Amino acid sequence: MPYDLLIKGALVYPGEEPPRVIDVAIEGDRIAALGSDLAVDAAAQVVQADGLLLCPGFIDLHAHSALEPFRDPLLVPKIAQGFTTELINPDGLAPAPVDRARWQARRAYLQPLEGPGPETWPWSSIDEYLQALAATRPATTLVPSVGHGSVREYVMGSEQRAPTAQELEAMRWEVRAGFEAGARSLSFGLIYVPGAFADTAELIEVAKEAARFGAPLAVHVRNESDLVLQAVGEMIEVARRSGAPLHLSHLKVIGHPHLVEPLLELIDQANREIDITFDQYPYGAGSTMLSALLPPWSLAGGPATTLARLRDPAARAQIARDVRRGLPGWENIFAAVGPESITISHAAPPRSDAIGKSLAQIAEEREIDPLEAALDLLCDTSLDVTMIDHYASEEVVRQIFRHPLHLIGSDGIFGEHPHPRLYGTAARVLGRYALHEGLIPVEEAIARLATRAARRLGLTDRGRIAEGLRADLVLLDPARFIDTATYEEPRRTPDGVVGVWVAGRAVWRDGAPTGERPGGVWTGR
Structure with missing residues (x-):
């Protein structure tokens, strides 16, 4: 049969399995065939990939891309390092649901993390927001989370109190509506308002809605510093009592390195009774709104x-x-x-x-x-x-990185002088830590970036290179692939990215975006 694209001779890392040199054929948005010697004359386009690595498209489990596509739908910092799918609306913060009378206040609060979005927000519900986002035609696939903080603010404003029974039921209804619109996780930001005002009992009740959909709780815990053990312990209890899987966002310890080992031990203990994972960006510095100091x-x-x-x-x-x-x-x-x-x-x-x-x-x-x-x-x-x-040394970052439950979230925030993680996360994980330094095996790094991340979100159509799956692919030069972004020069794309395909269409080639925008918004429909 004729193919749209044939990638020949690459060392293919299919997911969690060992690599092998094999040809990969693409028809439309799917991987059509894998073989040792697929016919060149059967393809409209051939990429000769001898000496290169072919990986499944990477998945960013913590992405601040909820409003950026309204400004730049190409999402260049993401595709330039191989991210083809992004989980958006982290930290309990999302553009929807929002009261039409309070959207400007929501925009003002989110702007340091997400940018402003369109001049006016034409949405109120999560479904309306996702339709507006899809109309931007983003280059990557954006997978929505329901933001607990946004739901709470929509239902009861930014008040520092417990919800009434009626308000709690309304919050649960909004969370349920978000999952029905296509969300794949329920995010919490317990240092941001109004999520910080929620007690444990409220978190448990809201989390029960995620459990109904088999979706993970993606949590920025209350304290990542001196009380990090208690904060993580709280969410372990929420997961246990709600029945929802738990995914800890950007696992870290701020200023107390002696707590890293007991933190990882706490996670190991929890893993024996609940479904738990965590993500990390591979840097010893964080980035958030300055108002988080208040x-x-x-x-x-x-x-x-x-x-x-x-x-x-x-x-x-x-x-x-x-x-x-x-x-x-x-x-x-x-x-x-x-x-x-x-x-x-x-x-x-x-x-x-x-x-x-x-x-x-x-x-x-x-x-x-x-x-x-x-x-x-x-x-x-x-x-x-x-x-x-x-907040932490490189040694502490690597100590957390080595843990087997570790996955990847860039937490990249767009801006004039961003944190280098916006441009460098995937290349630092796979390029620097795996390919160049051997901190973990290459197939392990790829599994974390793609296969296990897809599994965490229940995205069964991607995350591996196999016939019939979505053709989200990254072609790399292993000798050159490494992060180049620094704190001084953060807007530098990685070296060694030969090509990136989303749904079978090239979005990055020869060091530049192609202009293609085939990603869209995941709704599960």
């Missing part, structure tokens, strides 16, 4: 209320006292890493001059206290600031 009470009520508090002398003084002294159970990032380790990666005008500088540098230039410098930045930009916080 105590949770100061964020209640939404962005406008937070800004009013920051501009009120008495409230601002209380915020500063709480940051300096800490609050019970609160993850105090400023205290954990210090202003020297917090760098501004995005700041809206008129404070764009702060990009690339640490809070300590900004404070020195302005001759003020570093915490006051951070509060000024938030005021001056209406909270539209993103930071990079350096």
